Amino acid sequence: MADAGEISLPSHDLTGKVALVTGATSGLGKRFALILAKAGARVAITGRRVERLADLQKEIEAMGGKAASIALDVTDTHSIAACMEQTEAQLGPVDILVNNAGMNVEALPADVTPDGFDTMFDTNVRGAFFMAQAAGRSMIARGQGGRIINIASIGAHTVLPGLTIYCMTKAAVGMMTRSLGKEWARHNINVNAMCPGFIETELNSDWFASEGGQKQIRRWPRKRLGLEEDLDGTLLLLASDHSRFITGSLFTVDDGQSL
Numbered sequence: 524m525a526d527a528g529e530i531s532l533p534s535h536d537l538t539g540k541v542a543l544v545t546g547a548t549s550g551l552g553k554r555f556a557l558i559l560a561k562a563g564a565r566v567a568i569t570g571r572r573v574e575r576l577a578d579l580q581k582e583i584e585a586m587g588g589k590a591a592s593i594a595l596d597v598t599d600t601h602s603i604a605a606c607m608e609q610t611e612a613q614l615g616p617v618d619i620l621v622n623n624a625g626m627n628v629e630a631l632p633a634d635v636t637p638d639g640f641d642t643m644f645d646t647n648v649r650g651a652f653f654m655a656q657a658a659g660r661s662m663i664a665r666g667q668g669g670r671i672i673n674i675a676s677i678g679a680h681t682v683l684p685g686l687t688i689y690c691m692t693k694a695a696v697g698m699m700t701r702s703l704g705k706e707w708a709r710h711n712i713n714v715n716a717m718c719p720g721f722i723e724t725e726l727n728s729d730w731f732a733s734e735g736g737q738k739q740i741r742r743w744p745r746k747r748l749g750l751e752e753d754l755d756g757t758l759l760l761l762a763s764d765h766s767r768f769i770t771g772s773l774f775t776v777d778d779g780q781s782l
Contacts, residue, residue: 533767535759538563541615542762543606545597545654546624548575550724551674554751555621555758560588562759564619567610569595589614597624597650607657616665619762620658622651623674627689635688647692652699655714659707668711672761673700675716675773681781693718697773704771713770715761720777722749744779753778 542559546552548570560566560583568576568583568590576592583590591613595606610617625647628639655671662669677683678690679697700716707714721739723731730736731748740746757776760766775781 533764535763540564540618542619543567543617544621548572552623558755565589565614567591569593598645603657619670621672632687643688648695662712663710671714673716675718677720677777677781701771716773718775720780
């Protein structure tokens with residue numbers, strides 16, 4: 524055992540690393556890209572709304588970071604392959620994947636349509652898997668390991684009323700995380716998931732400002748929404764050397780909302 528004077532703390536510094544963030548056009552994906560860039564990573568910011576990516580790239584470059592804006596539709600495997608090729612050409616091989624792209628079609632179980640069901644599973648499950656597969660193949664070929672961070676939800680393990688199909692997709696992402704964590708451990712690829720609670724974003728601000736949303740907030744132990752920055756620490760943990768001994772794990776980050 525080392526003496527106290529010989530102990531060195533692991534760093535969140537990601538200088539020299541390449542990170543790819545899916546769904547970076549708004550909300551959590553945008554925040555994740557900014558934090559990874561601030562930590563020193565070169566960041567591929569991806570999504571379907573490319574006009575928003577250009578603004579985010581300018582923001583990252585203004586704070587001294589480096590980013591590449593790349594169009595990506597995770598429901599299209601050809602788009603995934605093209606995104607990986609462009610990322611490697613512009614920034615280098617991917618060391619960190621933040622598998623964030625996702626969506627929800629709000630409907631009670633009795634009202635879910637086959638198209639709505641397929642749309643959610645195509646994006647949240649199929650898209651997440653083939654994105655992880657593309658990054659994993661690249662990491663395996665390089666032989667230097669990597670980090671895959673899947674963005675799930677407390678819906679992976681908690682019933683969220685009115686969000687049955689969404690919860691089903693996130694439960695699938697949770698099992699995918701555990702399975703890939705075991706499959707790729709021998710390649711030094713750490714696969715983990717974040718399961719956030721309700722975080723205030725532009726997508727939910729109207730609901731939580733309503734009486735129904737306020738009533739929901741009052742049921743939680745601390746009676747408050749999370750903020751995007753509340754996920755920064757977990758993101759940096761899983762992206763950095765701090766997570767060397769962590770794989771196949773799901774991290775609930777919800778302020779006790781699921782208790």
